Structure formats: structure tokens, C-alpha cells
Amino acid sequence: MITIKQVHTKKEFKAFVKFPFSLYKDSKYWVPPIISQEIKTFDKNENPVFNDADAYFFLAYKGEEIVGRVAAIINWLEVKNQGEKKMRFGWFDYIDDLDVSKALLDKVTEIGKQNNLEYTEGPVGFSNLDKVGVLTEGFDVLGTMITWYNHPYYVTHLEKLNYRPEKEWIESRFPFSNINPESFTKANTLIKKRYQVSVRNFTHTKDVMPYADEMFDLFNTSYASLASFVEITDIQKAYFKKKFISFINPEYIKFVFDKDDKMIAFAILMPSFAKVLQEIGGKLFPFGFLKLLKAKKESKDIIFYLIGIAPEYQNKGITAIIFNECYETLKDKNIENCIRTPELADNIAIQQIWKHFDPEIIKRRKTFRKEIE
Structure with missing residues (x-):
């Protein structure tokens, strides 16, 4: 039984930020965020992006255990000024259980429907200076502080839930x-x-x-x-x-x-x-x-x-x-x-x-x- 709960309290936001620490505790390639800075990113009193955006944060539970998270984001500058009726989702992490990823994305879709938006896209952040994209190649390469890392099964989940690729990014080094x-x-x-x-x-x-x-x-x-x-x-x-x-x-x-x-x-x-x-x-x-x-x-x-x-x-x-x-x-x-x-x-x-x-x-x-x- 999967339960989805919206995040409201400081304790819940800290749990939201710290969930990947357990999900990737054995990974040599995942790079953790700075916890205090990440929490401030989601604080409406700290981050001025909330003047032009709404965001809803959700945790997925199996019993008392957190098994997934997602942020559902509407950037109103994008929707109103550009006519891009997009429901964004980001900070999307989950165990290898399709019921968990589906339940989280269903929440994102629900908010999109309530706001008369036409499609969902992610993972993305609030703006172009946030992290973007689910990793599709390069799982054995150390991440950076400005990118998300994820397990290979993330892509499989999105494909099984009938999400299709929208944009692709490459990273390189020399x-x-x-x-x-x-x-x-x-x-x-x-x-x-x-x-x-x-x-x-x-x-x-x-x-x-x-x-x-x-x-x-x-x-x-x-x-x-x-x-x-x-x-x-x-x-x-x-x-x-x-x-x-x-x-x-x-x-x-x-x-x-x-x-x-x-x-x-x-x-x-x-x-x-x-x-x-x-x-x-x-x-x-x-x-x-x-x-x-x-x-x-x-x-x-x-x-x-x-x-x-x-x-x-x-x-x-x-x-x-x-x-x-x-x-x-x-x-x-x-x-x-x-x-x-x-x-x-x-x-x-x-x-x-x-x-x-x-x-x-x-x-x-x-x-x-x-x-x-």
C-alpha cells in the first residue's frame, strides 16, 4: 500500500531532502547536496522564485518508510508569458517499485489538471539555473553538485508509464x-x-x-x-x-x-x-x-x-x-x-x-x- 503525503513542516522538508541519502548510500557516483542549502531552496521566505511559481512537495510511504519523493512545479512566467502550459516535476527519486513512481507522478498530473495545464515534463527545477534531466548514460561517472544522479531503473519507470523523451542534454570532459x-x-x-x-x-x-x-x-x-x-x-x-x-x-x-x-x-x-x-x-x-x-x-x-x-x-x-x-x-x-x-x-x-x-x-x-x- 503506497501512501502519498504532502510536505508542510520543517521536519518533513528535511526528510524530503534527506531521502536520497538512504537511496544512494552505497553509490560511488552520487553527489549529495548541501542539506541546509537544499532546504532553503524550498523555503518560500528564502527563494524569490516563489513570487512567480507554485510548488507542491510530496513523499511516498510504505507503512512508515519513505520510498519516494517529487516536487510538482508551476512556473507562471512560463505558463502566462510564453503560453507554455507545462506542469514541471523535479527532485524525483524513488525505489525500484513502479507503484511508487506512478503514485508520485499521478499527484503531479492531478495538480496539472487542476490548473488547466496540458502536459507534464521533468525532471526539471524552477528555472534554467536548476538541475535538469534524468540520467540515461554515464551511471559509472562521478556526478557534480549542479546535476542530478539517478539509478538506471528511473528511465524504465518513465517509459513504462508512457512518458516519452522530450529534450536531451550531453555532458563531456577533456x-x-x-x-x-x-x-x-x-x-x-x-x-x-x-x-x-x-x-x-x-x-x-x-x-x-x-x-x-x-x-x-x-x-x-x-x-x-x-x-x-x-x-x-x-x-x-x-x-x-x-x-x-x-x-x-x-x-x-x-x-x-x-x-x-x-x-x-x-x-x-x-x-x-x-x-x-x-x-x-x-x-x-x-x-x-x-x-x-x-x-x-x-x-x-x-x-x-x-x-x-x-x-x-x-x-x-x-x-x-x-x-x-x-x-x-x-x-x-x-x-x-x-x-x-x-x-x-x-x-x-x-x-x-x-x-x-x-x-x-x-x-x-x-x-x-x-x-x-
Whole structure:
């Protein structure tokens, strides 16, 4: 007998966040979230996304034991402004029991019906800066703090419940030794001169902050054409600055400006925290915070988190400037491996940017969709 209960109390939210810790306790590849930060993500008083979104959180029980969870999400900016009548679902985890996954998704569908939505899609988060997709390949590769991991049976469940693939993302990596600076150094000099652009580098996080809002504006414009993009609102910017930028070594943030001092491109790289997060088990105290700070400075694996270029400067070689700046920094840090975050499989333009580095695809992930009848 499966019982589905909606999450309301602090105790229940903590159980919601901690369920995967038991589900993946024997996994070498699952990377736990920071528990306190994950709970804040679901707090309407902390996360401004709730100004434009509704979310319902559910736990599945067999008797007294938690056996699954799901978040049912409606992003009203997406529904009203884009006319995309989508019921999102995310944070979707469950034991290998089809009755459990079905009961959870039935709850998602029920909420979609109540709000006159047309289809469900997931796993996705609230916005494009959240995690996305169920892993379909790469189960034996260590995850990252910005992606979900899952058991192989997740895909089987979705297929048996008549969900069909909607979008696909790929993740890849390449050793730093693959980077041949000759592929961009000459172009870097020429492009800077041709378009009269300049680069700004940083050593202190406080120096990054005055430019953060402009960066998020550029993120909105440079990613607007991608499927299912939902813009970051002004009120969300402060939240994301606090949530993300504190985890990034400021030396890994690169901004490019035109002759009028307008930002036209950015790159954000992150140290890999995966191994440290496994070690601290999602807890910042008593020593987790210090270990994260150490990894922030010393990790030899780097994640290319976000690159954005203003539409009018795309296909004009600006990536040569970004790669040149990143290369110089990563060389000084003795970085060994470069990891790319999920990129849409049909985004050929972004894949062409990386071809000189001979990346290896290490993971694939998909979202799944089902019409609401």
C-alpha cells in the first residue's frame, strides 16, 4: 500500500531532502547536496522564485518508510508569458517499485489538471539555473553538485508509464592537456583589436558583485532562444548572487566589455566540489565549510558552468577571448580536467565551440513528457 503525503513542516522538508541519502548510500557516483542549502531552496521566505511559481512537495510511504519523493512545479512566467502550459516535476527519486513512481507522478498530473495545464515534463527545477534531466548514460561517472544522479531503473519507470523523451542534454570532459592555445591566441588578439573589447579579471568576490546584475541580464538575452528558457527576474538576481557566486573562485569569472563599457560576454567556471561533498555528507558543520573552502582553491577539476555572449557578438570569435583568459588562469592553477555542464544535444553551435579540445561525451540525460488527458 503506497501512501502519498504532502510536505508542510520543517521536519518533513528535511526528510524530503534527506531521502536520497538512504537511496544512494552505497553509490560511488552520487553527489549529495548541501542539506541546509537544499532546504532553503524550498523555503518560500528564502527563494524569490516563489513570487512567480507554485510548488507542491510530496513523499511516498510504505507503512512508515519513505520510498519516494517529487516536487510538482508551476512556473507562471512560463505558463502566462510564453503560453507554455507545462506542469514541471523535479527532485524525483524513488525505489525500484513502479507503484511508487506512478503514485508520485499521478499527484503531479492531478495538480496539472487542476490548473488547466496540458502536459507534464521533468525532471526539471524552477528555472534554467536548476538541475535538469534524468540520467540515461554515464551511471559509472562521478556526478557534480549542479546535476542530478539517478539509478538506471528511473528511465524504465518513465517509459513504462508512457512518458516519452522530450529534450536531451550531453555532458563531456577533456583533460587540460588537450588545450592547444594556438587555436585561440592569435584570434584573441585580432578580435580584441577589431571590436575594441576588453577583459576584466578578478581576485576578490566583492569586486565581482557590482557586475553581477549586468551578467544576469546578459544571461537572459544570450540564452533566450533556447528551448524552455525562463528569464531570471530582478528579485531573483540577489538570491542567485548569494547562492552561486560565493561558491566560485573569483579568478574563474571572466567578463568581456565593449568600447562603451557594456558587458558583451561572460564565463563562469567552478571548482569541482563532488568529492568533498561526498566526504562531508551534505553537512557544512563542524568541518564541511572549511573543506569546501579548501576545494574552492585547490581542486584540480574545473567545471565550465556558464558562458554567455550577447546575440550581436555571437559568431564573431569572442569565444577566443574567453578561452584565452580561462587558459591562462587554469594553467597557473595546474588544472587537470575540464568538465562541461549539461548542454542541449541539438545545440550544434555550442558543440562546435569545443571541438578543438576533443571532448569525450561522458553522460547523457533527458527530460520526459506526457500529455495531461
